[in-house]
Amino acid sequence: MRKHNPQRTLVAASLGLLLTACATPQVSAPSSQPLTITELGGEMQAQPVTSNWWRSIPDSSLQQLIDTALSAAPSLAQADARLRSARAGSELAASNDGLHINGSASFSRERISEYANLPSYLTGRWTSLSTVGVDLSYRFDFWGKTRAQLAASRGQARAAALEADDARQWLAWALSSQYLEWRAAQQGQQLLQQDVQLARQQLQLSEQKQRSGLSAADDVAQYRAQLAEAEEKLQRLAMREAQARHALAALSGQPQASIDALPAAALPAWDIALPQLRTGQLGLRADILAARERVEASSQNVKAAKADFYPDVQLSTLANVSSNELGELFSYGARSLRLLPAITLPIFSNGALNARLDARTADYELAVANYNQTLLAAMRDTADRSSNLQVLQQAENAAAANLSARETAARGVNGRVRAGLAAPIQGLAENRRLQQARFSTLDTHTQRLQAQAALLRALGSLPADKE
Template sequence: MSLPSITHRAIALAAASLLAAACSFGPNGNPPAMPEPAHYGADPLPTQTVPAQGVTQQFVVGAKAVPQWWRTFQSDELNALVDEGLRNSPTLAATDKNLTAAREQLRAQIGSNMLPSIDAGGQVTRQRALGIPEAGPNTFLYNVFVGQLQAQYTFDIFGASRLANAALASRVNVQAYQFDAARRALAANIVTAAISASMLDAQVQTTERLVALANDQARDTQRRYELGAVPHSDLLNAQQGAASLAASLPAARQQLLTTRHALAVLLGRTPDQAPPPLDLASLHVPEQVPVSVPSDLLQARPDIEAADATLKAAAAEVGVATAQMFPSLTLNASMGQGGFSWPVAVSGAGAIWSLGASLTQPIFHGGALFAQRRAAVASYEASVSQYKQTVLAAFQNVADTLAALEHDAQSLDAANIAAQTAQRSFDETSARYRLGAVPVTAARASEQQYRNARLDEIRYTGARLNDTAALFQAMGNPPVDDARAAPASTGAATAAR
């Protein structure tokens, strides 16, 4: 077989391979179908929680997510903290600026590969050329004056540039959804930090009272031991109990300070400007909690939207890798003036121009182009799996918070009953003490029992408030057109055209 025949056959095989690859430039980028569970958790969703502290939370299935959900806690102080944090957080500001930079990079890429490039250039040179040796050692000195406009445009015949712009637009949308997620996470962190600080402050105050009662009990036992009314073991037990309780107080105060410092940083303040803890009683548990159906949840959570945008970007990148196997056509043109002197360069005789076109068809790159396409396909398939995992994790998040709210209500109801019972017993014992019917030790022991029950009630109150905030956060935003993603979407539309 002759060399031309071998060459022609190789070209034919390459063309056939390219046409086979061109049958499908890439997947459409639509997210895979996900199951829609009848209910999020292993157990069916109850319509409401048990009443706790006089509040029954109702789960409104199918309701839209609440954008500014922290306002449902009916606390002006909490609202002010969240507004301050969203306004002053350096982390959120940095994320916003990164998003702006990504949008500008998208605009730059679209302008670069979808429109012609035109450049103006000028050149003034003085050159020395050797003469012809046979003619003698003459040396030629001359000047060159050139000014011209140069234009270049690559025709996007097979859509490589359009697909690349669509991929970058989807990447920008990923950052837009990540900014939304960061904003929502910041608000949730501020709310939970404020609730935790309020809970810890109430626990510290209650523990301080318990320490005071234990010290009083130890002093009374000391006096009774000195009078011979009790054995030395009773004194040691009283002192040991007071010391153990006092030892737990510094750790509680440290936890409170740490939480307040973290809240200050979330607000964009220095730790020494940490806000005082809110009154736990001023935070009201929302009675109605929206629970989006799974199909709405897929469009409401920014993490799922970000995974969807990543999937679309990966699909477009498969198309880019496929389009790079096909020919590219570039047009070059230039026009201007030139000459060996200024008068000639600016005259009609100095007009210069050029026009040309170049066509490039990849033939052999050592399998690199096919490997790049296979890599893009693998990345797309990984994005599909990541999308599925993100959806499953979102379902789990909702299921866990729903179960936590139901169990929080049950625990808080039991703790509330125990605290109320202990308080009535303490009130009755105090009244009897004032009448002289019981000793002071009985009144003190009754108050200790009440304060311990109150500690449990405070802990479960904070847990219920925090888990309610977590459920609002898990619901995401109501599905609406996201203005933050508009520039990226516009860029994608421009690229598609």
């Protein structure tokens, strides 16, 4: 009669389960696909770029403010903390499989009761047990689950790093915009103060003419209203200057006194060549790259969820020495060895595996939707910023032409006033129009500089040779 072999039966049953008893995925594959720059009509970027676009602004005070803010801003500390957390998650995923070794040592001393249900020669005695052991386990990644989890975790870490870089770019843009606003307000205050002085002189001349019977009361009221309007503009600009100054202190994380102590300076002479900027640079923008990394990470999570439907194979070994006598602890007879191969098969999970796969697939669809939305928003924002900059460049040229014409007109009128061919009040009126043209030119110039910074923030980079 053939003898029954239980080990052979167990192996055969395990192989059968491996081949036939695994759970079956019942979730549709993802249907969404990430968009590309070229699909949206953009051009690919071949020229090297730099993400530190603010370095192209020739102003040492601004550069110092940005450097200080980038080194100590609380928002950046939060981004760095998220990055460290993501990297720790990546290391944790990498440790799931492979070899694990744990050591152990224990000692116990026990007195056995005299009334224990044991032979009499064992009762009422003290016994000791010393144990030293090592536990080794190895989990096999046959189906690539851990590799997919590791790739997903590393992708999330890369996304966190890119988002931290995007936060730095946002901070640099916010500081640049407020700094330009602050310097423009300082210059504008000087122009408006001069305009207020001219309006006050107009009022004084009008009042003198009224007292002499050469001017009507309506003329005096008109000049008084013009003076009040000029003073109101000056006060409003002073408020803008204070707001920009306070914003600089908050964004850079410095005391207000440090901002107030910065030396006076004019607006920087900063120009960029618009034709050299390409929508292909968007493919290198930090937040778009981060969104793409999250798409890839979600794709790896889908692979890991699919691997849950396959068997899990693990091999464990427990080796130890144990003895009641400490002197015999490391003798040959005290050794013990246990081998524990294990196969876990997902035969029936009551829908849990499919639900997990469905959730991971939905996460992928969401990541693709977020990426596509980020890319579309960036394309629209870049187009808007580019159009705005083009309009402002034209407006600045027109303002410069108007200023040149006003300077010519003012020279002519002032010459006639000095020659006694025109009334002094006419010269004051023309000088006020000149001051207003200067202020308008300054305002348009400031808007153009801010539009340049906004466009580079939208593109996320600048051609490397223009840094």
